[in-house]
Amino acid sequence: MRRNKVFAAGAAALALGLSLTACGTTEDKKGSGGSGGDAACDLKLAFFGPETGDAAGLGKPIIQGAQLAIDQYNEEHSDCEVEFVKRDSQGSPDAAPALATDVAGDDSIIGVVGPAFSGESAAAGPIFAEVGVPTVSPSATNPALSENGWDTFHRALGNxxxxxxxxxxxxxxxxxxxxxxxxxxxxxxxxxxxxxxxxxxxxxxxxxxxxxxxxxxxxxxxxxxxxxxxxxxxxxxxxxxxxxxxxxxxxxxxxxxxxxxxxxxxxxxxxxxxxxxxxxxxxPCIPDTDPAVAEFAKSYEAAFGEAPGTYAAEAYDAASIFLDGIGDGIDNREDMLKFVNDYDEKGITKQLKFDDKGEPADVHVYAYTVKDGAIVPEGEIK
CATH class of the missing domain: 3.40.50.2300 (Response regulator)
Structure with a gap:
């Protein structure tokens, strides 16, 4: 495992900013895109999805899940931090092309956590594919998205x-x-x-x-x-x-x-x-009854003062893939895309590995029910 996903249990330690082992030892690093395996610097990851508007409730946990991964990475790389930028689509396919063009034009954005929704993914996908911006969506589920021949498209959940x-x-x-x-x-x-x-x-x-x-x-x-x-x-x-x-x-x-x-x-x-x-x-989002997700939930709540919402853990996993590459010294989109395409590591939610269309190799669907004013997990639908 490239990044140690084990969370400390102490609330005090969590509040101070839990640190994960971000990249392994120097001997473990492959250095597939940089010099000698040292972490690459002056890079950004972007969130693409709704930060405001009617769908902001679905965007917030994705933003915060990715933010947690980046914050923990930066704790380990304080001299070479990754910047997190947000492109607020409000979930609208109409807004997506201009935002995607903006991302494409900033070479320091080496990867995108998103797009969050299927409609905006369809609108932005061709633009990302044309310039080679790798994307990992934690939430876009329309099956047709992986049929477009975009080598840059990946998703961290079942469609x-x-x-x-x-x-x-x-x-x-x-x-x-x-x-x-x-x-x-x-x-x-x-x-x-x-x-x-x-x-x-x-x-x-x-x-x-x-x-x-x-x-x-x-x-x-x-x-x-x-x-x-x-x-x-x-x-x-x-x-x-x-x-x-x-x-x-x-x-x-x-x-x-x-x-x-x-x-x-x-x-x-x-x-x-x-x-x-x-x-x-x-x-297709894993409940926090899973032990790994439960530990993630503790650190998330310590950081943001609330329980993780839908796709927070998947967003953490999506960001972690890019952070593993940056930690290995990858500093350009071409090498990052190859890194993501070849990725095969244990994440919080599942084994993170993609087929040649960008679909995850490990897929599960769960049922939840609204009971006594809460959304309660029932278990996996077999």
Missing amino acids: DATQGPAAARYIKDTLKASTVYVIDDASEYGAGLAGIVEEDLGDAVVGTDTIQQKQTDFSATVTKVTDAKPDAVFFGGYYAEATILIGQLRNGGWDGTFVVADGVKDPAFLDAGKAAEGTIITC
């Missing part, structure tokens, strides 16, 4: 071709739902995921509908669902719309099981109150 079937299995095998209504938010992520779930559920689907992001009146959709009387509703989309949608469905008299995916796994969804109770959330 919706694994999450969608897992959600469908849970609906059929665990919920025993015989009828399901499928709704999406027309986004690249939401529509893609909902389509996979619909296909896998087959004849169990009694209706489909599409809403729009930033929509607040779902009365037409509520009428369609209550008329169909499904045992379950699957929604492909993000927490902003899901929070309102479930409230209106409950007010409309529907009492079945609401099933959503990782785009809804945010504390803001709990603002729906009683209406959110019993909601099932699927996510």
Whole structure:
């Protein structure tokens, strides 16, 4: 393992800035891009995703997860620190090309943690690929992203071709739902995921509908669902719309099981109150019941004063890959891209290794449920 992922247990030590063994000994270093294996200097890592706007709740833990990895690296390299810069897309595909062009033009940005969402990944991907900026997304799950031939694209989690079937299995095998209504938010992520779930559920689907992001009146959709009387509703989309949608469905008299995916796994969804109770959330994000993630959660909470949110640990892993390369002396994008493509090390969330399309070799999908006003892990969906 290039960076020792073992966290100290003492809260006092954590508060002072836990240090990880960042790069091993001098003898361990390969020096694949620098002189003699010494850490490269004057470099930046970029976050690309929502820092503000409606989706900021999903961006915050990604930013903080990456920040923690960088802060710990810098503790070990105080004379040669890595700078963390943020490119705030607000989760919008429309904003992505200009931001990607900005990143591409700054040669000191040697890697990108992100893009966070699928739509912005599709818009920014060609620009990153053209100039060779390696990216590792901790959260973009649309399967088509790895089919574009971008050598620069990687993701640190399973895509919706694994999450969608897992959600469908849970609906059929665990919920025993015989009828399901499928709704999406027309986004690249939401529509893609909902389509996979619909296909896998087959004849169990009694209706489909599409809403729009930033929509607040779902009365037409509520009428369609209550008329169909499904045992379950699957929604492909993000927490902003899901929070309102479930409230209106409950007010409309529907009492079945609401099933959503990782785009809804945010504390803001709990603002729906009683209406959110019993909601099932699927996510390719590992719960903090895992020992390694639990130790990560302690240091995260010490640093930021709150528990890690969705994809914080995956963002830590994504940043750590780049930091391993920088620690090995890599100081240019070409060598960093080769380093990432060849990477095969144990991370917090999984064995971090990519296939030739940038997909992770180690994929798991987990179920969570909203219980007593909290999002509680149920376990892996086998």
